[in-house]
Amino acid sequence: MTTPVLICDDSGFARKQMARAIPEGWDVALSFASNGEEAITAIRQGKADVVFLDLNMPIMDGYQTMQVIREEDLPCLVIVVSGDVQEQARKRMISMGALDFIRKPIDNPRLCELLSQYGIYNGQAAPEPASKRLCASDSTAEDKLDAYRELVNVAMGRAGENLAKLLGEFIDLPIPNVNLIESNELHMAIAEIQHNESVSAVSKGFVSAGIKGEALVIFNDTNTHNIIELLQYRGKADDIQLQLEALMDVSNILTGACLNALSDQLNVNFSHSQPELLGRHRGLDVLLSDNISRWSKVMAVEIAYAIKSRDISFDLLLLFPDDAMEKIYTRLMLLGQEAI
Structure with a gap:
């Protein structure tokens, strides 16, 4: 069964990195958002059973996004993917309902371990196909x-x-x-x-x-x-x-x-x-x-x-x-x- 997955980050480079880190064997339908407002819209539209959420973003940051998700009881699982991994930031987001944190840049084995831990994906990380790779030229x-x-x-x-x-x-x-x-x-x-x-x-x-x-x-x-x-x-x-x-x-x-x-x-x-x-x-x-x-x-x-x-x-x-x-x-x- 295909899982709707949303990647929310204000950086296009970070969104591509996160998309490339998705295990190849995981059947997903990817959507993208560059800020919390776009993410909330996508979640309401059913495009995000799983959300990978950045913290520092314009318009609506990760904290504000998590607040709306909690207040409206939106049906999604949130994993924070951020460069800000202060303990207070982690505790705050966990208390608001996020599953866990992943530190940037993405550690693929750690991502698979986390997905398996929460019963989201139980396969293994696989090599990324050349079609998904970034090219400097x-x-x-x-x-x-x-x-x-x-x-x-x-x-x-x-x-x-x-x-x-x-x-x-x-x-x-x-x-x-x-x-x-x-x-x-x-x-x-x-x-x-x-x-x-x-x-x-x-x-x-x-x-x-x-x-x-x-x-x-x-x-x-x-x-x-x-x-x-x-x-x-x-x-x-x-x-x-x-x-x-x-x-x-x-x-x-x-x-x-x-x-x-x-x-x-x-x-x-x-x-x-x-x-x-x-x-x-x-x-x-x-x-x-x-x-x-x-x-x-x-x-x-x-x-x-x-x-x-x-x-x-x-x-x-x-x-x-x-x-x-x-x-x-x-x-x-x-x-x-x-x-x-």
């Missing part, structure tokens, strides 16, 4: 941008998870803002950070297999005292050395986890430079122009983390020069084929 510029966004989405979730474990707080994760731009236009692409007139920034460079970049953690200067209190450092919050220590510690957690997740997905081992304080209490334009003037074009990825319960926010900015972009996409495609 067929990709458009938008396809590549979507793939970059999903790559970073997974890394962002890993960093958020590590920070949540350390701090014991829920980290609000956004949809990454990804732009391919001229380096002198970077300040126009990061509107959220621009709201802060005075910031401090810590930078770390990384390189491997021809892929290089800079990771910057940018702090609104008004947040520093709250960060020190959260970290429970001994000393006065206005101690300059203590403030620097706090900025460095948070930066190392974020960039370390994020770059490790990028390394895992690209199957490379990044060499990291020592973290460097670019400046304190300066305008963002000045910090950025000092740091990336050597590049003509960049892929700029902005991730706005927040700990709302503590009124803390900071941004992770990943910058890749244009010659690294094609290498990243090529590796993603090759690794996708090897995983089959």
Whole structure:
């Protein structure tokens, strides 16, 4: 009997990855949604006995979607597939009725194990036919941008998870803002950070297999005292050395986890430079122009983390020069084929 299956994710690249992970022996009728509103419509139409649901999406996110499913008692089984695997996120979704979580990127054996555990599918994973595989030569510029966004989405979730474990707080994760731009236009692409007139920034460079970049953690200067209190450092919050220590510690957690997740997905081992304080209490334009003037074009990825319960926010900015972009996409495609 054919099972109606819905894949709901705002990333087309992620939807394709999930579709490719469906066991070949499982008789399914696949449908797709790019946000929760589309998913709810499909479920009401009977197109989703099983739903693979992302969390961070525009219009209606995974939490809101799960809330509607529960309130209307819609007949479907929900498995969350997300880069955000914080324990609080998992508990919240399970309490609302989701069966379980699968971490991105998809682990095919784990997916089959989970489907079998809940009596949804009892076969084995099978090699994917060539007709379902992704081909780099067929990709458009938008396809590549979507793939970059999903790559970073997974890394962002890993960093958020590590920070949540350390701090014991829920980290609000956004949809990454990804732009391919001229380096002198970077300040126009990061509107959220621009709201802060005075910031401090810590930078770390990384390189491997021809892929290089800079990771910057940018702090609104008004947040520093709250960060020190959260970290429970001994000393006065206005101690300059203590403030620097706090900025460095948070930066190392974020960039370390994020770059490790990028390394895992690209199957490379990044060499990291020592973290460097670019400046304190300066305008963002000045910090950025000092740091990336050597590049003509960049892929700029902005991730706005927040700990709302503590009124803390900071941004992770990943910058890749244009010659690294094609290498990243090529590796993603090759690794996708090897995983089959």
